[in-house]
Amino acid sequence: MPKRPRILVCNDDGIDAPGIAALVKEMRRLGEVTVVAPHQQQSAVGHAITMNSPLRVRKYYKHGRFFGHAVSGTPADCVKIAVRAILKRRPDLVVSGVNHGSNTAISIIYSGTVSAATEGTILGIPSIAVSLTTYAPADFSVAAQFARRIASTVLRRGLPEGTLLNVNVPPLPARRIKGSRITRQGKAIWNDTFDARRDPANKEYYWLTGGLQNVDRDLVYDEAAVRAGYISVSPIQYDLTDLAMMEVMKRWPGLGRQTRVKRRPGAPTRRAKRYPRA
């Protein structure tokens, strides 16, 4: 572990959120902290990046002291611009959070918090996403303390290329947390419902709402573990290839590795109907 590691802190709730303040406080005990975070809340942005508009970066002060760089973009933008333009030296670690709300099961793929840590990993930096699994007003200190503990371990041991950690902490006082568990992404998905309303001009609009359904019970899954009072630590990666399905598809007609797109016998060379209906 570097003597005084450089730690980049990001989030998706915005640079003024209480969760990032708690995280920064703990990370400062581990190393040199730089905060680069969205200037506005960016929940559920997924792994969005900003390509069609320019980014602005301004200094953000808190109680009259410089706190960090506020970016007019997404969490992934923040990590990219931090590493590629703001920071003079490459960070040893990226920590994203503490998110106000759970990032388990299917929510991982919608999560701005996880996307910031994913972006760190893509850039070759060990990265951790940390979330507190409640939407109610909450104390982030226990989650931030665990973040420091796992960050310290990651600084010493490193992470494999392409792998990050997704940490979810239940909203319990430390004495009631049962421990931590190495988990995998749960299978639960959102039971989306759209709440249809009428605006004052009588035009319809919709609010997305809903909750997780089919939550796994086996504590090997992230959501089950946090619901049972454990801190969930999932190693995740972003090679989405379904290797087993690649094998199955080799038996699909017209899709094998050596298959050429066949021209129909006698078909003219330049007609549009090149791919006959299978």
Added chain:
Amino acid sequence: MPKRPRILVCNDDGIDAPGIAALVKEMRRLGEVTVVAPHQQQSAVGHAITMNSPLRVRKYYKHGRFFGHAVSGTPADCVKIAVRAILKRRPDLVVSGVNHGSNTAISIIYSGTVSAATEGTILGIPSIAVSLTTYAPADFSVAAQFARRIASTVLRRGLPEGTLLNVNVPPLPARRIKGSRITRQGKAIWNDTFDARRDPANKEYYWLTGGLQNVDRDLVYDEAAVRAGYISVSPIQYDLTDLAMMEVMKRWPGLGRQTRVKRRPGAPTRRAKRYPRA
């Protein structure tokens, strides 16, 4: 295959893009098509969903004929609201595209096109994302024809739960396409650079730019295959768990499956410093 399958078509370039028009034309030869697509371009939105503002849906007409539903949201929003609120019956297939630009290698995780197909898969519907790998003005007809061919195969054979297909078509006339290949997600990442400029008020702003770097040469990877003139078909999935790393982490101190968060001997019960510095 259902006699007249119901096909939901979405994209991320916006409902007025030429790529979706080409796709709709081909899909109408296969079944009953409903278009639900963003009313504005949504590139690189990742798997964003809209939770903090309401969604609007309006009917979109083309040459005086109803073409589809335009949604004030992301590609993932479109598929969610189509299946949960707009469509009377569940679609048999979701096809997203034809995207104007490549969705290979790391770009998959930034892709709105792929996120629409992923959302279909999450909702239990076989889904396909289709992209044409050029940013130059292009003819989408070859890509759309291949989309129909693979859609037809998927309607007959189905896809495993949780698996979608990510198709990338090189911008070549049909006769010059060498065939199709079953591929995996490439390892190439973006060499991001930030182009710093000054606005008329002399304030700095940044444009994200760059290109893919470290492109694999092995044709088993998506980007390599399209560069060599093949249509790339990758089966992908969204369980991000790194199973191998779960095993490694069982040997990490304080993180084993049975490990409880330890209280330091003699430490008071309610103090904040519950997690000693590792």
